Amino acid sequence: MKLKIDVSVIIPAFNAQATIGHLVHKLLSEQTFSMEVIVVDDGSTDETWTILSAITDERLLLIHQENQGVYAARNAALAVHGGEWVVFLDADDQIADGFLQERLRIAHEAQADVAVFNGWRADSTGLQRSPVHHKQPYGQSLTGQQWIRHCVKQREWPHYLWLQIIRSAYIREHGLRFQEGKSHKDILWTIHLAAGNGWFYFADRQDYIYINNPASITHRQDYYDIRAASYIDVIADILALSKQQPQRATRRALDRHALVECRHFLGLYRRKVSNQQTLRIRFCTRIAFHRLLPGISSLSDVVFLLKLVRKIYSSTVV
Template structure:
């Protein structure tokens, strides 16, 4: 492996035997950028590790661990990476040719700490739609300015596979993924932006997110987990808002917490089975006074009243 690594590509994999080989080969076909590819097999039972072992390339590293969840898998790779930049991918999605090199070149040219790219959502009908449309493309903002823009425009592109992040920025601010089973990419992105580095968004679409209806997130018995994860996310965003020194950005973080509370309430009303347990989690972790600070419109007020009536 070369001494200087330009990009560390991190892929957590759980039962991805049917898709991981193709994605790995696409990444390793790129030779104009120094890549290390770290795949973390998170306790797969379908032979995922066997597929990876069959690929012989010194740039490929495999970590095998007992099932701990996708965020623990990413933390394991972060602890070992050597690249100047980090790219996060999912094992069941797709990329276009030259994906890593194009991102690397764009990231260098941006002179930013975090570059948010665009991508495609691909449904079962193969129809594609852009992941985001309201970002300030080609403009470098501080992390706080980016938070303000995203919250104001109601578009928070937190997907990890959109991000190319400078490794030194992650180390400088001791960033890591919080444990949990769902939605913690939202918190990663909040902390990424709250650290107030240089952010740049680019309308470059090279990633295809494939909506997998068979994934665990669509299982009926997983909706309670997702709802409780939203509670944890909302509580953490409120804590970040309370701790951040910049008073002007506090209100936007409280607003963001309120937006995530809308997602929570949708799950709670329509999908959650054990409503009493989820309600208890909400009451134990979130104060209504904190959410009240995020009210910024009549729509927010109506939602707040609805939230109180449904939970209390």
């Protein structure tokens, strides 16, 4: 008979030799509940696999795959996980003492499908600087669709996976998987998570330190085009999801959020990408201008859309 597992921790790792050992050992030091820690080595070329293989704890499950990206790695772990709850972590960040125990306790007490926590943003030295979010409904429970509307109204969308602990049954019920790709698909995961309209609880417990690494791949010049293309996928998916919502208020909120992601795209497009023509064609092909109009909620949105028309929709393709 297979033993019950309380929580599955899923960690993609790529060339994480400097941090992965410490993170895994800290997780495994918690002993008051049953866990599995699933680390997916996504084609590392350093000593990541060697470090992990030296850990003999039976609660550690290792998966090795050729480099396919962080979202494919998470999907590989989701396919085999057995815990009642799921937590996603990044290999290079830091967690508080009692991290899993407190998350499990709070999620159980709240009778939530998803509990969302807080964290610290820190510079590359680990110096704590500021909370990840400020405007969430701390100590309260909302349905997922209420949360979508709250986030859009407050202009704060905490889509970071490492803020969440999720009931596995909820993931299975809604067939949730990551859209594979290079960047920004955590936005889509969290929006689809919320659109399932389960019960969400919010705790202002800052139990995670997100390290802003200026040397990471997301800051490389050759990665900006990939990020911009991923934003196009995100915008198109949000607009498609909006059309499926029975509640007008939720549709309206998702349309507004699509405009927010359009701003992120245009910021990259104007200043950092190298292949503007290809991205412009892709944007116009996937996102019809009239679908952005329902997202207008202010004069600022009107001004932004005029910029988008001038820079994207009205530009001559040579």
